[in-house]
Amino acid sequence: MQTMIGVIGGSGLYQIEGLEGASWVQVETPWGQPSDELLVGRLDGVPMAFLPRHGRGHVQTPSSINYRANIDALKRLGCTDVVAVSAVGSLREDYRPGDFVLVDQYIDRTFAREKSFFGPGLVGHVGFAHPTCPRLSDTCAEAALAQGVTVHRGATYVAMEGPQFSTLAESRLYRSWGADVIGMTGMPEAKLAREAELCYACVAMVTDYDCWHPDHDSVDVAMVIRTLTQNAGHARGLVARLPALLGQDRAPCPHGCDRALDTAIMTAPDKRDPELLAKLDAVAGRVLP
Numbered sequence: 217m218q219t220m221i222g223v224i225g226g227s228g229l230y231q232i233e234g235l236e237g238a239s240w241v242q243v244e245t246p247w248g249q250p251s252d253e254l255l256v257g258r259l260d261g262v263p264m265a266f267l268p269r270h271g272r273g274h275v276q277t278p279s280s281i282n283y284r285a286n287i288d289a290l291k292r293l294g295c296t297d298v299v300a301v302s303a304v305g306s307l308r309e310d311y312r313p314g315d316f317v318l319v320d321q322y323i324d325r326t327f328a329r330e331k332s333f334f335g336p337g338l339v340g341h342v343g344f345a346h347p348t349c350p351r352l353s354d355t356c357a358e359a360a361l362a363q364g365v366t367v368h369r370g371a372t373y374v375a376m377e378g379p380q381f382s383t384l385a386e387s388r389l390y391r392s393w394g395a396d397v398i399g400m401t402g403m404p405e406a407k408l409a410r411e412a413e414l415c416y417a418c419v420a421m422v423t424d425y426d427c428w429h430p431d432h433d434s435v436d437v438a439m440v441i442r443t444l445t446q447n448a449g450h451a452r453g454l455v456a457r458l459p460a461l462l463g464q465d466r467a468p469c470p471h472g473c474d475r476a477l478d479t480a481i482m483t484a485p486d487k488r489d490p491e492l493l494a495k496l497d498a499v500a501g502r503v504l505p
């Protein structure tokens with residue numbers, strides 16, 4: 217199978233450079249409008265699509281992002297692997313501002329978002345014990361190390377609703393749970409990527425110590441932007457290394473991300489809602505012809 221890389225850019229990453237034949241394309245989805253047009257082109261012979269999660273100019277809030285449309289659009293364009301870049305606060309001393317972190321677990325505290333492509337008339341349950349793809353995460357770690365940044369493999373990401381930052385009590389609570397980083401957009405993005413059978417990795421860039429650290433000021437937007445400005449180049453460099461590392465030909469995911477729907481669908485064929493079935497054409501077309 218041919219590799220196609222999807223990149224979701226977070227705060228501070230609204231564009232990538234160097235794509236050959238690049239153009240911004242509008243993608244219609246049955247779930248509404250994605251956050252923006254997608255920048256589609258090729259790098260080292262590998263097709264790539266870039267989508268700024270908040271839209272160019274940072275228009276969408278973490279709660280207003282249409283996560284379903286974003287993931288559907290990437291799948292519809294043919295993406296096989298999706299790398300999500302996110303700014304996060306650190307909940308531990310040794311994950312410092314400027315460090316890159318490969319997320320491998322989540323605690324989902326969001327409550328005001330559509331979290332599944334499935335619904336009444338077409339019920340599906342995908343496995344989610346391991347929410348990110350280890351193969352793709354390994355590749356991202358390799359790309360980040362080549363950039364010369366400090367990389368941490370493995371982190372539990374608390375996804376909060378926002379848009380306000382956490383209280384001190386919340387920040388302490390998340391630390392007591394063993395969470396490592398905090399952000400507002402990791403969920404339901406990762407859940408939807410799994411339902412869409414995409415390999416998904418989250419490259420988190422630490423921008424601050426949230427508000428728990430006695431020796432650091434509490435997070436504010438200026439602090440986040442300052443760190444992001446210093447790190448955006450590394451994030452772009454990481455993305456630029458991915459095509460060469462992943463290659464044009466893609467072996468099936470050894471962790472089964474690309475077969476997540478094999479045993480997920482519960483609804484009997486004669487009870488399936490035709491409207492929802494039609495909307496699932498891109499996301500679940502492999503198993504719902």
Ligand SMILES: CSC[C@H]1O[C@H](OP(=O)(O)O)[C@H](O)[C@@H]1O
Binds near residue numbers: 226227269270303
């Ligand atoms: C600008 S700080 C809060 C904002 O930044 C992060 O966005 P993203 O994950 O898209 O990089 C965080 O989740 C909040 O949305």
Ligand SMILES: Nc1ncnc2[nH]cnc12
Binds near residue numbers: 382399400423440
């Ligand atoms: N401390 C923090 N909390 C939530 N989202 C963030 N994004 C960057 N820093 C953050």
